[in-house]
Amino acid sequence: MERINDIRDAVAKALEERGLDNRQFLGEIRAGLRDDGPFMTGALACAELLLAPAE
Numbered sequence: 001m002e003r004i005n006d007i008r009d010a011v012a013k014a015l016e017e018r019g020l021d022n023r024q025f026l027g028e029i030r031a032g033l034r035d036d037g038p039f040m041t042g043a044l045a046c047a048e049l050l051l052a053p054a055e
Contacts, residue, residue, distance in 0.1 A: 007043050009030060
């Protein structure tokens with residue numbers, strides 16, 4: 001399950017770089033408590049497309 005943790009961390013880092021400084025929210029993303037939110041849903045969809053084998 002290491003890959004999902006990498007995606008969570010990447011989402012949190014991207015939000016931090018864009019100026020979000022809500023430590024609790026970012027911690028919840030990293031802990032997997034926000035996997036159903038829009039940021040993670042979009043990131044997981046993108047990861048699925050990028051990691052899918054070529055047809």
